[in-house]
Each structure stands twice: as C-alpha cells, then as structure tokens.
Amino acid sequence: MKKILLSAFLACFSLTISAQDYEFTTTIDLEATPVISQGNTGTCWSFSASSFLESEIIRLTGKQIDISEMFTVRNTYPKKAWNYVMRQGKAQFSEGGLAHDVMNSVKSHGLVPNSAYSGLKALQERHNHAEMVSVLKAMLDVYIQNPGGKLSSNWKPAIENVLDVYLGKRPESFTYEGKTYTPQSFLEMTKVNPDDYVTLTSFTHQPYYTSFILNIPDNFSNGSFYNVTLDELVAATKNALKTGYTVELDCDVSEATFSAKYAVATIPEENVNSRKDFSAEIRKEKNITAAFRQQEFENYTTTDDHLMHITGMAKDQNGNEYFRVKNSWGSNTERIPNDGHVHMSEAFFKLKTISVMVHKDALPKALRVKLGL
Template sequence: MKKILLSIFVFCFTINAFAQDYKFKTTVDLEATPVISQGRTGTCWSFSASSFLESEIIRLTGKQIDISEMFNVRNTYPKKAWNYVMRQGKAQFSEGGLAHDVINAVKAHGLVPNSAYSGLQTLQTNHNHAEMVAVLKAMLNVYIKNPGKKLSTNWKPAIENVLDVYLGKRPESFQFEGKTYTPQSFLEMTKINPDEYVTITSFTHQPYYESFILNIPDNFSNGSFYNVPLDELVAVTKNALQTGYTVELDCDVSEATFSSKYAVATIPEKAVNSRKDFSAEIRKEKTITADYRQQEFENYTTTDDHLMHITGLATDQNGNTYFRVKNSWGSNTDRVPNDGHVQMSEAFFRLKTISVMVHKDALPKALRLKLGF
C-alpha cells in the first residue's frame, strides 16, 4: 500500500513539475490608444477598426487622437437599412459589421474625434444599442410589409430621425485643438486614405491571389477579400507588425480556449470543452492545415463573431510566437493580466481568423505583385 501511495505521489509531483503557466515577453509593441469598452453593443467592428485607424494616425502624423466609433456606426446604419429593405427582409439586420464598413463610412463621411460625437445621450456613460436596434428593425419590417401597397421613400428620413434620437445628430463642423474642422477636413488632417487599405483572407473554395465576396452574415455590404494561402496570411500579418504596421483582425472567439481571464488564446491538441476547464497552463497545440481550417469554417465551428486589433508580437518561455491583440471589452487589471489584451497563438490565428485588414504598404513586395498592386 505504501509503495502504491508513493508511486501516486511521484506521478503527481512529476506532472506538476512539468506543468507551466504561460509567461510572455513582448517582442513587437506598436503604438496604440488605450483599451476601451464597446459596452452592450455588437459594434466591435467599429471599435476595432477605429483603434486600427488611431494607430495609423499615430504612424502617419505622430498624433494620438481618440476618434469617434459611433460616428462610423451612425453612418453605417442607413446602409444596413437600405440593404434590408431592398432585399425585402431576406437579409440580416443586426448590430454586426466588418472593418471595411468603417473604411466605407470614412470614405463617404470623413472622421470626427470622440469629443465631437460620442454617441451617448445626456447622463449616459456606456453604450447600449439593444433598444435602438429593436426599434429600427420593427420599423423596417413594417415598411417591408408595405401596408400602403406602394412603398414611399419616407422610410429613409424616419430611420435617420431614430438614429439622431439615439446617437445624436452628426456634426457639420467642430472644434479640435483650437481649429475648426468638418468631418472631411479632419480626415485630411489625419492623412488617412481609405483607398490604401485591403482585406486579406485564406480559404480553399476560392482561387488564390484573386478577390472575392466572402459569404458571411455580417458582410451586408458585399465587401471583397483577397485570397491567399494560409501560410501567407500568417506571413502578411507578421510582416506588417515587424515593419511598423498594426493589423485589423476578424476572427472567432467562441472557443473555450479564448480566455480574456488568462489573456491567452490557443488551440490545444486535447480539446477543452468549457471555459471553466481552461487554465493558463501551457498545452501542446494542434497543427492547423488549410484543409482543416476550411472544414471548420464550412461546418460552422469557425464563425465570424468578433473583430479586434493586433498591435504587436510576443513569445512564451518556450520561444513560441503569439500575436498581441487589443480587445474592446474594457480592461480590468485585477482579472485580466494584460489590461484588455490577449496573446493569440499562431495555431489559434491560423484556425480562427476570418480576415485581416492592413495598409497596402504592409504587404510583402512579392505579394503586392501577385495581387496586382
């Protein structure tokens, strides 16, 4: 009996001796604005893409500017409404969107700082769009039913008015650092050129080095994606970060192994079925191939559900590389050791990334030639 107990003790000690928690060292840390919260909204697409543009403004001008996420949201909803009505309700109308929706809004309407348009009403301190979206969708469904038997164009200003009530009227001009700007002149000051940004993805059901419209629910605006092999998607992202460009990320965070609690996202070889079973312990990860990635996308295991902002690279104590990802769920240093950031392993990135957005100049020269830039 003593020998059995001793054997069990030795086995447990050995397991614990080899078990290690992640310890990260940041190797690339590009300038970015502080982590903030998207509140009770589904507008991660605007928060992440706005954060991405804020880093671009720092890169281009040296200025750190808190741009308005809600200005981009406000300018996108009418387009969502148009798509929903013209498709007679046979489309998605929700809070979701993609990074190129922010770029489209910026190109059409310019940029404003958060000080000029917060999207919050008097006494509000956090964003909550549940009621607004419910009201908008209910109104649109009435228009789609067409009770007057001939749909008028009155629905458009009605939707605009609702957006003004909930988010506020858009400023035609505003003051910033002692100067008067319009949204377009402010955009010019930031040196952001919306035409300089491209979205890259990797799927086997489309030809490589060509663009296509990715059929995912939030792509209501039918944005195009450039398709590259999976290894090149990883290489594009690393090249951008290593040459001074941050990266916009669209991915799936529904996995139990995406943990804001431990600030890490991995794909362990042995499946973890619930978040309560996940810990900061280093585990061997799966090898992710293009075929496995495609399978998980087609069977709905990988979905388009969250957008974030990659601002750097890190390594663990074993020399493995991770992407340092800025989230928009706020920060809590007592619970989240990296102040609202997550270290994402290459395996997680390879499997769960839907797409990345980068400045064209961040692409390796050989890839730019293949894509025709």
Template sequence: MKKIFLSTFLACFSMVAFAQDFQFKTTIDLEATPVISQGRTGTCWSFSASSFLESEIIRLTGKQIDISEMYNVRNTYPKKAWNYVMRQGKAQFSEGGLAHDVMNAVKSHGLVPNSAYSGLQTLQQNHNHAEMVAVLKAMLDAYIKNPAKKLSPNWKRTIASVLDIYLGKRPESFVYEGKTYTPQSFLEMTKINPDDYVTITSFTHQPYYESFILNIPDNFSNGSFYNVTLDELVAVTENALKTGYTVELDCDVSEASFSAKYAVATIPETPVANRKSFTAKILKEKSVSARYRQQEFENYTTTDDHLMHITGMATDQNGNKYFRVKNSWGSNTARVPNDGHVHMSEAFFRLKTISVMVHKDALPKALRQKLKL
C-alpha cells in the first residue's frame, strides 16, 4: 500500500517555528515507524535500514511492525569476523556496516520482530556494544596470531557463543500476534524481497551506469553500487519520495553545519565555526558540482560515517527544498525542534551523500533502462 501524506491541517500545512530562524513546511511525509535510539553502538546501518524496511512493510502490507535491528546485527557479525580473519587482520573489524549488510542478513536469515529478539539482556535498557566488540576483536586477533600454529576449527562457534551471550540466542520460531513463525516465514509475511533493492551512488572515478565495489572502510562485504550522475542521484531520491517510496541514506554528518539538535543540515557558502552559528539565520549555500563532491571524497572530508532514513521532503520560508531525514539518536520533544528528524538541504545531500538504497521500482523509468534493471 502506497501512501504519501501530503501536508495535513495539523501537521504538514502548519508552519513549524524552530528556535532558530528556519521555518519548515512538510510537503511529503511518508509512513514510518517512531524514532528510536541506537544507544551506545555503531549500528546506525541496522537501525536505519530496519526503519527503511519497516516503511516498506507498511507500503507493501499496511502492517506497522517493529522489526529487530539486533537480529540483523547478530547475523552480520559472523560475516565481519570471517572477513577479518581471512584477511589476517588486514581489514576493518568494527561496529560499522552498510545498508546492504542488512539486506544480506535478511536474505540469509529472514526477519524477526523486536518482541522476539531485542538484543538486550535482563535489566538492560539501552544498547551498548563497547565491551562485546572489544572482546570479539581480542579473540579474533588471537586467532590471527595463531599461537597454536593451526587455526582452531571451533573459532567460528566460539565467536557465535560470545554473540549469543551479549545479544541472545536467535529464535528458531516465535509467536507474533497469535501466530507461530520462523524467521523465513515471517519474512514471507512481510512481502520483503531483498533482491528488489538497489544501492545508487555518484562518483567520477568510475563509469556511469555501471556497478562497482565502492572502496570505503565499512564495505567489508564488497557490496556493489550503481553509479549515476550527481543530478540523477538527487532525481532518484526525489522521484522515490514523490511516488511513495522512502529512501535509505548513507552520508557524512561530521560537518559543523549538521546539527541534530537544531534539526538542520546545510552547506553554507562561508564555513561556520560551530553548529549553533549556522542556525541563526538561513545562509547562502555552496553550489556543489560533481567535481567538488569527488574532491571532498578523495581528501577524506566526506566519509561514510552515518546512515539514516529519508521519509519525506519540506521547504523553508524561502522556498528552498529539504529532505526530511529520520535519525536513530532518539528524540527529545522537550528540546524543540529535536523530534529525531533532520531537515537536510539539497546542497548538503549533493556533497555529503555516499549512497542511497531504494526499491528498484522507485527508479525513474529512463534510469532503470540505463542501468539495465
């Protein structure tokens, strides 16, 4: 079921005045589940992609389901560990990942609701993976050093046991709304097909309209990205939202002009000194070309440090367009305007987006033909 919630009387046509000079009017607001927090973990990739899948489930079935982010995390860590060991430690082993890692986990292990697998132990209220990751990495480094001169055949089972201790054992079956499911039958119920989703990017060091493996630290699974022009990357995202599809976003949020507190992300023409200064008024933004975008990527100014979920669009009082982006850092309605979303300008999107993931049906027809999809 596709639904575009175009500005309603109470929420979307109303002008929302924030503590700074920005005033936003929502123009597209697609159905999404409530904002939640990833806690003290580096698992934004699972929280954002899971949120994206939750919106897809709403679109496909009309059901609002809180799916388990930690089930996807639990099923991804063994793959990270394998990659790290087989590369003899010459690879990254961290909490990071990408949206396609969630799709890979869903394809191989299905889906479960959060009620069946929360990833939290008894009395634990928030996610914190610092100790778990430290333990896992220390174990993997010991295996790589190979003091016994022969890698133990049980190392994968040992890593799995540690994951089970910290996150819990994965359910083989569970009851949801009075019916018993397995992870695979639950996936079938949601009508999600992981093969229906594609990742789109835009860089000049690779040919356009071909797929390639993007060499960024968190792409441990060597996922492929379709390369399009920068204008087409923007068009893909807008077309998806306008036709009822939300968008998964991988981007850089390290800029001083990204403020979760004030719910704004822009690229001012004149660099800002801190996150508060650029929210005092609407500033003229930089013109972002493909060349400038590539330059910032190659000099490490733009990195893949955060994933979020685009659920709509908005305009400010000057008519400038923004993407409405759902974050996973929780919400605090007492601290206006932080409701867990950020208004991201087109300039910020053009410069700081690493990639987007969308349902292939959300692509403009002409672009699908170019990509042979």
C-alpha cells in the first residue's frame, strides 16, 4: 500500500511539474527603443532593421532616435519595381523585404528621423499599404504587357508619383533638435556605417564559410549571406548579445508554437496543430539538427515570413536560455497582452531562423577569421 501511495504521489508531483507555465527572468537587456506597430503593412523588415539601427545608434552615440521606417520603404519600392519590370513580371512584387534592403537604402539615401518623414497623411494614425501596393502592381502589370508595343521609361516617374501620393515626398533637408540636416549628414551624425554589418545563415546545400545568394522570395535584391554551421549561428548570436550588440533576425513565425499572446516561441516534441491548442505550459522540445533544419526549409515548412529584433536573453525557471525578441505587432492589446516581446527558445531559433544580421565586430574572432572578415 505504501508503494502504491508513493507511486501515486510521484505521478501527481511529476504531472504538476510538467504542467508548469513558463516564468522568465531577463539576463541580458540591451538598450532599445519602444515597441511600435507596423500596422497593416508587410514592412516588418523595415521596422525590425530600423529598431536594430536605433539600438546601434544608442551604442555608438548614446542618442535615442526614432528612425523613419517609411523613408526606407519609400526608397526601396522603386528598386522592387525595377526588378519586377526587368524580369517581365516573373518575380515577386510585394510588401516584403529583408534587412539588407534597409542597409542598401541607408548606404544610397542616408537616414532621417520619423519626425521628418512619417509616411502618414494628415489624420492618418496607422500604416496601411494595401491599396498602395495594389495600385503599384496593377500599373506595373500594364507596363509589362506593353500595350504601346515598345516599353518606354514613363513607368519610372509614374511609380515615383504614386509613392509620393501615398507616402509623401522625401525630404532633401530637415531640422532635428535645432540643427539642419540632409539624409546623408544625419547618417554621419549617427555614426552608422552600413558596410560594418554582415548577414549569417546556416544551410547544408552551400559550403560553409562562403557567401551565397539565398533563394527566397523576398530576396529581390540578391543579397549575399555568409554560411556557417548551425552551432556557430547560435554561438555568434549569443556572443553578440553578451558583448553588447543587438541582433537583427529573419525567421518563420507561422508555427502554432510561436505565440505573441503568451510571449513564447518553442518547438515541442509533440506536434501542436493550431494556436488554440498551444499555451504557455512548459513542454520538452525537439533536438534540432542541421539535417532536420535543411529538410524543413526545402519542404517549405520553414519559410521567410517575418523579421524581428533580438535585444537580450532570458532564462526560464529550469535554467534554459531564450532569446528576448522585440516584435513589431504592438503591445498591451487583446491579441498581445504583454510588452510586445517574445521569448524564443534555442530549439525554435535553430529550426526557424532564416538569417541574422550583426555588426562584424560582434562575431567571435575565430569565426571572423573563417569568413575572412
């Protein structure tokens, strides 16, 4: 009887332990600007990379500046349009993009604060690009059909005019904190050098320690990625955070186990088929290998669908480490009843990360040598 009672007690105790909800303690909390919403747009790439640059500006200058996400968006659409037209419509034209598109814009056009270019019209409080993108694509499709028999260059100023109508004309100069700047002189003031940033990924279909163009739909600008081992990808990200550098993240958040509501992203051993079946309850996670990661990428289970900003790390009550990730879906709403951050487990990061962008000085020295940086 005692053995039966003891077994029953242990079973109940084990059930209680397994039914615990996550409790996180932040271990690294690097400086970042407040969480804001990207609204009804697919411009997470600009919001996340702008947040990343804002943390870099804090690190480099001590200044907290609200960078204009829409200035970058406005600069990038003509390049998307060019790619779409020159490929005769056999390419994607959408709201999506990647972190290096922000860096390309910074290098070519500089930076401006949000106060100088918000991309919002009078009385408009929330970004909504649905109509604008539909108009742009419809125009481009007509030009590609070439009804005049010979494609002229008229489509270029036409696209520029539409962008000006919806987002506003780009400022040639502006005043910030009592001083007049151009976008390039403002960039110089921030001390950001776009050439200092590198993008890392980890896939087995390309040799390690080389750079290659990753074939994903949003890589319209053919950006290059440095390929490293999966363990090195994790180690490089942790090294950056531990040495004071935040990290830009491109990943897949379509999984039912990515929960903005519960502020957690994990890969449980058992399958979770819908978000309504997921909770903040601690579950044992899968062991993620490079082979499994590659398989899930090649069968479209892992896709490039969202970019965010890693600003720190945390631990749960069992001592497991998580990346603290700043999202761009807002905060303290019915959908997101928290501060707009998500605690991402190492398993989720290994499986669902497409790439990370970091300052090259944030990389471990041994990895920099391997990459020739």
